[in-house]
Amino acid sequence: MVHQQTLIAIGCFVAGVSVGLAAEFGIRRTPRLASARxxxxxxxxxxxxxxxxxxxxNGRIAPATQRAFVAYLIVLxxxxxxxxxxxxxxxxxxxxxxxxxxxxxxxxxxxxxxFVVGALVVLDYLGISVAxxxxxxxxxxxxxxxxxxxxxxxxxxxxxxxxxxxxxxGDYIKVGAGSAGTVVDxxxxxxxxxxxxxxHIVVPNQKLAAAVFTNYxxxxxxxxxxxxxxxxxxxxxxxLARDTAATLTPRxxxxxxEVNVAHATPDALDVVVRLPADDVTDGExxxxxxxxxxxxxxG
Numbered sequence: 100m101v102h103q104q105t106l107i108a109i110g111c112f113v114a115g116v117s118v119g120l121a122a123e124f125g126i127r128r129t130p131r132l133a134s135a136r137x138x139x140x141x142x143x144x145x146x147x148x149x150x151x152x153x154x155x156x157n158g159r160i161a162p163a164t165q166r167a168f169v170a171y172l173i174v175l176x177x178x179x180x181x182x183x184x185x186x187x188x189x190x191x192x193x194x195x196x197x198x199x200x201x202x203x204x205x206x207x208x209x210x211x212x213x214f215v216v217g218a219l220v221v222l223d224y225l226g227i228s229v230a231x232x233x234x235x236x237x238x239x240x241x242x243x244x245x246x247x248x249x250x251x252x253x254x255x256x257x258x259x260x261x262x263x264x265x266x267x268x269g270d271y272i273k274v275g276a277g278s279a280g281t282v283v284d285x286x287x288x289x290x291x292x293x294x295x296x297x298x299h300i301v302v303p304n305q306k307l308a309a310a311v312f313t314n315y316x317x318x319x320x321x322x323x324x325x326x327x328x329x330x331x332x333x334x335x336x337x338x339l340a341r342d343t344a345a346t347l348t349p350r351x352x353x354x355x356x357e358v359n360v361a362h363a364t365p366d367a368l369d370v371v372v373r374l375p376a377d378d379v380t381d382g383e384x385x386x387x388x389x390x391x392x393x394x395x396x397x398g
Contacts, residue, residue: 166224170224173220253288257285273313273315288303324369326370327367341356344372
């Protein structure tokens with residue numbers, strides 16, 4: 100009998116693990132269920148262990164085991180709720196910023212808040228008094244704040260930067276006289292900026308909040324210098340420049356291309372063609388392709 104119970108219990112556990120692995124495999128192949136990734140397996144495995152405990156108890160589950168299993172379910176539910184909340188904030192941030200990147204600091208805040216609420220619910224369910232724990236955290240919070248003052252300063256600076264709306268992911272900024280690039284993300288510690296070579300520049304939020312930075316208007320303007328003969332027809336060259344730009348970017352309107360005479364000498368005209376670009380890297384591409392196409396067309 101004991102041997103049979105052991106086999107049935109092992110079978111319950113193996114069945115739970117198998118179902119969990121199959122569920123995880125299906126979830127990974129279904130992008131819409133990405134929020135449940137990593138949760139299906141521990142849930143199914145936990146159910147298998149719970150069923151195995153019932154087999155050993157001849158159909159009866161000890162109250163302590165029941166409470167532990169319910170607490171385990173609350174933890175998994177909290178994990179899922181935190182992930183869903185983070186994904187919701189992430190999706191809203193992308194839509195409001197008009198970018199395909201997010202502000203991680205808001206995601207971190209929301210997920211942390213959900214985890215704290217879930218932890219309090221688990222402790223209360225297990226009959227553990229929350230008040231002494233909160234009191235201990237309150238007293239120890241001063242020491243933690245002193246030890247992590249730089250980290251906390253970066254965190255609150257990141258929240259201030261993101262909440263103020265002065266910088267959004269996708270903006271092109273220049274910090275002081277140094278780093279310049281496109282804002283990739285604002286997380287709980289740093290602001291990540293990608294330069295023209297796609298290298299990531301990591302700026303502590305505290306320094307960025309205190310720095311003088313320039314947030315450039317998008318789309319950026321790329322200056323393409325041209326030298327024309329003094330006898331050249333500027334009007335025709337202007338039309339040619341706009342037509343050339345339109346062939347490179349079909350959505351471009353003629354009025355988006357500016358052609359200005361920067362300097363004139365007895366022999367030549369220095370002309371500057373200003374073209375819009377999405378970012379610095381795109382600007383390099385636009386400048387190169389425009390120069391090549393313009394020279395070919397003006398041939």
